[in-house]
Amino acid sequence: MADLRVTLCGVELKNPVIPASGTFGFGREFNEIYDISCLGAVATKGLTLEPRAGNPVPRIAEGHGVILNAVGLQNPGVEGFLSNDLAWLKSKTRVIANVAGKTLSDYEAICAKLDGLVDFIELNISCPNVKAGGMAFGVRPENVAEVTRVAKRACEHTPLIVKLSPNVESIAANATAAEEGGADCISLVNTFTGLAVDIERRRPILANNTGGVSGAGIRPIAVRMVYEASRAVTIPVVGMGGVTCAEDAIEFLMAGATAVQVGTQNFTDTLACPKIIEGLNRWCDAHGVKAISELTGTLCPNT
């Protein structure tokens, strides 16, 4: 039995496996299938200040080894989450509140509401920034630093994770920008922007036209980005993008991640997360690894 505990920003997780934002709701539905207290933490569906209705349907499409989604941040609003779900979720495991906004002050206000109540706040900066003409906050390093700084002001008691978008020029530059802005941790990757076409109708499959690409097919790109980002910063990194099994998770850990998130695979197999936890334990035992935290950043690149 290996020691699967990891420490992220001074907070101990019982293992490094975390369902990714947007694929797990607030955990209640999956808890009908298995007891989610086995998870290291849960990243909630993206929360906004006000409830949001999200995009029209269809909201999902499939490619080979990947899916595309355009849910559009449908959520009950932060108040709804605080009054209906937080206490229950906290009784189960560590809570990462994933948040989004349209303006800098949205980000500050939502962080202020959650500060001290959750274990981590994860900033989704892949949302269109009204001020920057609809370009996501997460694209330019200067915007990444600014939104991080503003959010960090409101996070007095709660560690701030900045979730990086992969749709950028340099992931290392944006990771550095987040660290300079005061992030306590970075997570990556969010989804890649994609387009799936219904060739019979000559139309996009998704009502939103474009959608975020996730799933096994993006994993090599995500692992490369986690590697580059983790080398650029001194704060811890949470890796994700196409994790389907324990071996995939270990790739991310070796590339530099302290913990991993699992998104799309929860759809393929509702038991994905507990299976990955079990698999990590087995792998560590078989490889004489006593503590999983030993694996972080141990990748030796070819010279």
Add this chain to the structure above:
Amino acid sequence: MREFTATVLENVCIAEEIWSLTFALEEEQAVRPGQFCMIGVENFPLKRPIAICKAEGERITVCYRLKGEGTRKLASQYRAGEKLQVLLPLGNGFYAEESEKRIAVVGGGVGIFPLISAIRAYAAQKEIYAYMGFRNKAAICMEYEMQRAKRLVIATDDGSYGFCGNAVQAFKNDFSNARPDVIFACGPLPMLRALKAATAGMGIPVYVSLEERMGCGIGACLVCVCDRTNGKKARICKDGPVFEAGEVVL
């Protein structure tokens, strides 16, 4: 609801482009009529939502139309003895009140399959009037299951068998026989809209089973929503797939 590793017992073509798949779960599972399952197909990230036609102890039967890549692979690759990942039972299902003695079931296309489970569940206690629409004679299947109904009208779009027209037309045409206390329906949206219009103001509750693309199938990802008439969103996989027709925007 639970994730099962089932064993395929039979997977055969039963009509034009329609296959019937029976699999055995690891243990018995109670299933309500109108509930569905999500079937995993190897190497496809998303499971496919398919209605449960029959549930007999640990044996489950579904019927599916060959639509795209996933259902085609399901038909070509999964033979008896093979393992199958399935998540079930999902959704709310059809429900008739004690006082509702006469049920009309109106189904078109693959929409007939969830209704088969309703016919099977209620045929012993209720009078069922079934109106089932198919493209043509070659597409007709599961007739022996539908015959459990007190009255069965099969309709074909091209008139090659039974009533010429769609299931809603067949139902309207036969309404004086059926005089239902409640209606269960599933099929393409235009069919459901026509049924809603045809029954407007009659005071008969109409329950429709809806389809949408799905991610998780259990209510967590908010991928499969529809609009409620009160302006709120509903998750088809968890709050549905069966809704009172007046409660959702069709």
